[in-house]
Amino acid sequence: MRALNLLASRVTAVTIQPMCELLGMNCNVPTDIRFSFSGLVERGGRTGEHRDGWGISFYEGTASRTFHDPRASVESEIAELVRGHSVKSLNVICHIRKATNGRVCLANTHPFTRELWGRSWTFAHNGKLKGVKKLPLTFYEPIGTTDSEYAFCWMLGHIRDRFPKPPRTEGGLRGCVQGLADELNKLGTFNMLLCDARHLFCYCSTNLTWLTRRAPFGKATLIDRELTVDFSEETTPRDIVTVIATQPLTRHEPWTVMEPGSLVIFQDGVTV
């Protein structure tokens, strides 16, 4: 029995590495993320070892709602609800967790959320940050004990200090987020998704890929389970939908692998 389990672990490790998994979506029209989500949840205990909880944040305007569950996503009734329930959104951040820092509990379950400028900001992280808790915090304090939430509080405090009001252009914000992410990346591994209700900021430390789907739409097949969708039946010709993930979720689509140390910002489905 033990040998079989070991074998199973080895087999899954070939395709999916045992770290947290990130999934993001940014679009120009409210879009249903269920297809990508169904692939990702398989990594929460079946094709992957990320059994230590999961969470997903959906935006509606400047507000977000998050479904959190400290249990494995493949066994989660809440994941079942999300899979069966069409929520259309312009921005989504999702995370399934393999605990490396901080015990398994709700307070340590990504995505994390704070308010700045009257907007909900959400954050999810893959990786480990050594010594991050020595960085001084200003405004936001972590509720749980993860290095990830601490890093988010540190970043958002700096953004708030630098921009007490939202900047008129993205330029300043891009430089600020890039600089803060670079600092954190020096402490270990910092693959990150961050959303300010308008932009989806994606920082690659080691693993982050993205894919933009637009007309003419075709079919896509998940890697993690037997499921194919024909997006031409689900979309209009003007839809632009970008999906970001730690590792590609589908076969035969042109996923862009991000360079280590790079930041990509999406708005309305396209890079800005």
Added chain:
Amino acid sequence: MRALNLLASRVTAVTIQPMCELLGMNCNVPTDIRFSFSGLVERGGRTGEHRDGWGISFYEGTASRTFHDPRASVESEIAELVRGHSVKSLNVICHIRKATNGRVCLANTHPFTRELWGRSWTFAHNGKLKGVKKLPLTFYEPIGTTDSEYAFCWMLGHIRDRFPKPPRTEGGLRGCVQGLADELNKLGTFNMLLCDARHLFCYCSTNLTWLTRRAPFGKATLIDRELTVDFSEETTPRDIVTVIATQPLTRHEPWTVMEPGSLVIFQDGVTV
């Protein structure tokens, strides 16, 4: 048909007034709120007219998770999940909405949440506050457009100014919350539930009642639907569970009707 609908409205109006409904729970052991919740959701479109969304926040330690739905609770799949899913918690805040100020959308759906002292604070309000948006805000800004969230941001900003760190005793915090709630109450109606992850603050402007269940436990029957529970089968002799609601949820139990302008604070199921 019209006459029938009018009749139905009049019949329900006898028992449930058309305002928002609040429900809170504070206990000494993690407790399932589903019995009370099943009564409350009936008011979200069946026995009451509160069709403009609902939300519920459950605490786990210093963290909370919230299920929000801008749709009527009687038609909500998420309410169905909450009804079918045992979440045990020491503190719960729930709200069903009859929109009076701010359109029906996620950003305007209670409970609202902010972080202070590394704890999740949640807030729900019943009533209307005229001119509240003239009050100056310091730290927190509303994400939606309700008078309620504005009032929460104003209160929490003041608490943060007065107590940058959590006070050692409840005394100061009680005086601070009472003073802020009294100010808001002057602007209209301010029935409020506020939780700092330890205490449940309940302020009565016009309608708020509470009930403490403890050994020897007996049976309780909901007012809003045919459901009776024998709590002696669900509890241990040391359990103490307090339920707070805009109006009593059960028949034949000794609900305490709060005095207008009074604040009651619960911790571990008892008043402090």
